[in-house]
Every structure is written in C-alpha cells, then in structure tokens.
Amino acid sequence: MPAPDQITHWREMIFARLVQVVLILGLATAIPSVVQSVREGLWGVVAVDAVALAWLAALWRLQGVVAYPARAMQFLLIAFAVGVALMLQVGPVAHTYLLAVPCLAALLVGLKPAIWLLMAGAAAIVLTGFAPAPDPAAMGLSEDNLLRAAIVALNYLFIAGILTFSCGVLLRHLARSLSEGEQLAFYDPLTGLPNRRLLLDRLAGLLASSERQQVFSAVMFVDLDRFKTINDARGHATGDHLLRLAGQRLSELVRKSDTVARIGGDEFVVLLSHLGPELAAAGNAAQAVAEKIRITLAQEFDIGGQGYGCSASIGVTLLPKFGQSADDLLREADTAMYRAKAAGRNGIAFFEAAMQAEVERRLTLERELTQAIEQERLLTVYQPQFDCQGRLHGAELLMRWERDDGSMVAPSIFIPLAEDAGLIVPLGLWALKQACLAQQRMAALGLSLPLSVNVSPQQFRQADFVQQVRGVLQAHGVQPALLILEVTEGLLVEKLEETVARMNELATLGVRFSIDDFGTGYSSLAYLKRMPLYELKIDRSFIMDMPDDASDVVIVQTILAMAGQMGLRVVAEGVETQAQADFLAAHGCHALQGYLLGRPAPLPALLDLLAAQAALKPHNATRAPF
Incomplete structure (x- = not known):
C-alpha cells in the first residue's frame, strides 16, 4: 500500500x-x-x-x-x-x-x-x-x-x-x-531468489572484485525449454511450481559465494565468482558447471505425481573484459543463450564477438525492414504456374527486398526476421494489397489469372483477418475467387476449431486455400477433410531428387493419389529438370512451378506472358518445355 x-x-x-x-x-x-x-x-x-x-x-x-x-x-x-x-x-x-x-x-x-x-x-x-x-x-x-x-x-x-x-x-x-x-525490492516473490535489480548490483560488485583481484568469473543465462508449452497446457499453478523447483535445483548446484537469480518468466541467471586467474581453466570450470546445470534441469520434475520434462538452453560469458558493464555482460550471456537455443535447445554456448556482430546486424536489418514496410519500398515478383498442357494457370506472389545500398536480402532471411520482430502482419497485409493491385492491372487489360499469396500463422490468427481480406477485396474491386491464400501445415495443428471456422468464413466469400510446402508439417487426413481446401503444393524437397530417389517418388505418388481422391488440385514446387516435369505430368500433377518453367519476375513480365497466351487460339497455344 x-x-x-x-x-x-x-x-x-x-x-x-x-x-x-x-x-x-x-x-x-x-x-x-x-x-x-x-x-x-x-x-x-x-x-x-x-x-x-x-x-x-x-x-x-x-x-x-x-x-x-x-x-x-x-x-x-x-x-x-x-x-x-x-x-x-x-x-x-x-x-x-x-x-x-x-x-x-x-x-x-x-x-x-x-x-x-x-x-x-x-x-x-x-x-x-x-x-x-x-x-x-x-x-x-x-x-x-x-x-x-x-x-x-x-x-x-x-x-x-x-x-x-x-x-x-x-x-x-x-x-x-x-x-x-x-x-519485494530485491527478491523474486515466486522463488525467493534475487531479482534483476539485486542481480545487477551483485554483478557489478563481482566485476569490480574480479578486475581488482585479476581472476575470471562467469555469467550464465539459463532459459527453460518448452516451459511455455507446459504452462499453457497445465496452467500457471503447475508452471509456478516448476519454476520454484528449477530455482531450487540451480541453488543446490552452486557455491554459497555464487548467485542464482530469476529475472523474469522462465529465465534464470547464475553468477560464478572467482573461477581462477587463467582464462582457459576458468572457461573449463564454467563449462563443467553449465553441463551439470543442463543435465540436472533435463531430469523430470515431479509435480502432483506427474513428471514434466523441461530442459534448458544456457549461454555463458566470462569476465572481466575491458570497458564492460554489468548490463553488457548480461546481454552477452543472453545472446549466447539464444545461440544455444537456435542450435536445437538443451545445449550450452559461450559468447563470441561474432555473435554480437550478428545481433547488431540483425537489429540494423530489423530497423531497415520496418522503414521499408512503412514506406512500401519492398518489391513484388510473380512466379508462373503451368498446367500439364503448358498453359499458364496461375502465379505466386513473392516478395523481394533491396536495401538502400543496392544489396538484396533473401526472403529466407527477412521473412523470419519479420515474424520475430512482429512485422509479418503489416507485411502480409501489404502483400494482399499488391495482389489486388495486380488483379486490377490485369482486369484493365481484359486479362484474368488467379494469384497465390502466402499468409503467415500470425497474420491468419489476427482477430480481424477476415475483415481485412474482405476490405482489401472490396476496396480494389477484385473477385475473391482470383485470390488463393497459401497457409502452412503448422497452422492446422493449433486451435483447429478456430482455424476451420475462419477458413470457412473466408471460403464463403469465395477465397480459396492452398497448403504450402505440403508433406513437411503435421497434416493428417482428419485435418484435411475438414478444411475448405482448393489445392496442395508439394514441397520442393520431395521434387529435387526425383525421379531417381525411390522414396521421393513414392511420397509424390501418394500425395497425388490422395489429392485425387479428395478432389484437390496439386501444384509441384521446385521443378528444375525435364525429367521431373515429365514424371509429374505423367502422374497427373495439375500444375508445375519452378525455374525450368519460369523464374520469378516483375508484374509486366507476367502480364506479357498472359497477354501472349490470350492472343493465341487454344489449339495453337505454346506448350511448356515438357
């Protein structure tokens, strides 16, 4: 009070x-x-x-x-x-x-x-x-x-x-x-461990004493893996109990002169004081303690007679280092922890200078991407899709980003960056608008072609996503059937009922759905039969080694047969050889997409291709290379 x-x-x-x-x-x-x-x-x-x-x-x-x-x-x-x-x-x-x-x-x-x-x-x-x-x-x-x-x-x-x-x-x-x-000011009320405020105070003291005595110490950033899953599935009471047990285990593994702190959520920090005057020996000692922590936290936690597995990703940095503060050391350990988590979790990573350079580069890219989205300076290209008779049947809208210095950033880099930075929703809305603008251009020329647009799970789960799609279509006067939304299989396994309801609402408008990278996720027939789907896109990983790889051949044939029984259209991605095209055509694949048939290109190139096809009579239509 x-x-x-x-x-x-x-x-x-x-x-x-x-x-x-x-x-x-x-x-x-x-x-x-x-x-x-x-x-x-x-x-x-x-x-x-x-x-x-x-x-x-x-x-x-x-x-x-x-x-x-x-x-x-x-x-x-x-x-x-x-x-x-x-x-x-x-x-x-x-x-x-x-x-x-x-x-x-x-x-x-x-x-x-x-x-x-x-x-x-x-x-x-x-x-x-x-x-x-x-x-x-x-x-x-x-x-x-x-x-x-x-x-x-x-x-x-x-x-x-x-x-x-x-x-x-x-x-x-x-x-x-x-x-x-x-x-309340210095200790975590849940675990009784020092909080961030007291941790920074002790870390500053440890840094000063380590510099004065010329010995090395260590900072460990410990993040529990899969904690959110347990907390969401079993409730906060179970999650809180697990955090208390984890804090107890950590406290039992260190000396009285060391510090174990909880700084929020499922994040703990361990300070190991005065490990020795030699850098190599101090690093080995920190590695040994980190390994004990990793093994101990990987053991099941017994809560209410039920076991819960929750491993840890651990980042380690040594001190002292010239000109560094307590905040700098905590940031280094945090950066190393994320490297351990990215490497597969349940692991240990020591901070390296290259990690900081990578973090700074990422922050620079994030800032520039934010500006590029706000100022609509990204580019759109369209990769054509052809049917087995060689006719242009559709196209997929893809995004490209050219930085101010002229360098290109690959989608495999800036799309995950946008997802992590919370930029994927405005980026996805911009892509929808670009697809509708392209449809307006085609309509003005008397042309028509369905366009596929990728939709991220974050964007799809927005409460007003249906209203956004409806608003964009109405604002540009585009027929909903000309818009195909590509979603990933990962979308289908979480909040299934809500997902199905939202897809049905959009399908009622006339919008069609495609499952992108099919075969790499978690879909099952039970999920697929409940979705208002239009097509499946076979992931390129199953196409690249065909028809020489027998396993890939079986997988592709199975997908084609299943889709045929369910009345779904199939598009094969990553078609780059004539043998691949011939095999797919022979087995009834509805459409092909890949460098063999056409590379992603700006909208004028797609319009030229579509106009050329429209100018030809059906029996004189130019056939695809296969």
Missing part, C-alpha cells in the same frame, strides 16, 4: 493496542491511588480517575464505530485533562502526564498536532502555577515515605510504559515493513 496509507494503518494498530494497555495499566495504578484518595477525602482525584477510565473504556468499545482520528484526539484530550487536573490536585508530580501527551500525539496523529499539544502543555504548566499550591499532605503520604515513593513510581511506570509500548510497537512494524519492502 502507499506510504501514507501504511503509516495510518500502523497508527490504527498501535492505538488499538495502546487503549487496551492503558486500560490495564490505568486500572493497576488507579486502584491504589483511588483507595488512598478516598481515605484522605481527595474526591477530585477520585473523580478524575473514574471519568478517565470510563472514557477510555468507551473509546475501546467504540472501535470500528467512531473514526480513528476522532478516537485518537479524544484519547489525547483525556491524557491532557488528567494531567492538568492532577497538577491542580497533587502538584508537579503530574507533569509526567503532560509530557506523554505530545509524544503520543506525534505517534498517533502526526507532528503538527503534537507541536500544538506541546505548546498547550507548556501553557497549562504556566497557568497552574498561579493556582494555590497543594497541601504538602495532599496525597496523604507525608507520613509514609515508602507509600509516597510507591505511588510516584506507579505513575512513572504508567506514563513511561505507555510511551515505551507505543514506540516499541511502531518500531517493530517499521522493521517488519522494511524487511518486507527489501524482500
């Missing part, structure tokens, strides 16, 4: 206990005082004690009914009134009561009221000084020094006990709050 609210909460807790303590101490000290006062006929003292105790009892009973500030001020008023009354009755010995009032006010209601009460107490002392001095035997104690001392001691204990109790409770709550605040 905010600091002012927390202080108010403390004060209320102190006051609730203080009233109880004052009642108990008040009764303990007032009873002998009242008895003595009655015996000596000091009825004013009796009245003051009785009214004060009754008022305190009422405040205690009204807790939760009367607001805290009102009850606190009444309590202070009681103490002030008792002090003034006793000074008039018994003399300066009652000053201790007035001393308690500003101290309690500072604790219970704040400094400003305490200052006013302090001044009021001083004024009361001055004013009571004009009153007649009490009889030396006012308390009836002049003849009994022991009893006099006991009564004075009881009054002292009463006031000092109130102040001591109040300050003690406040300091206890303050210490507890500071401890909890430190825990």
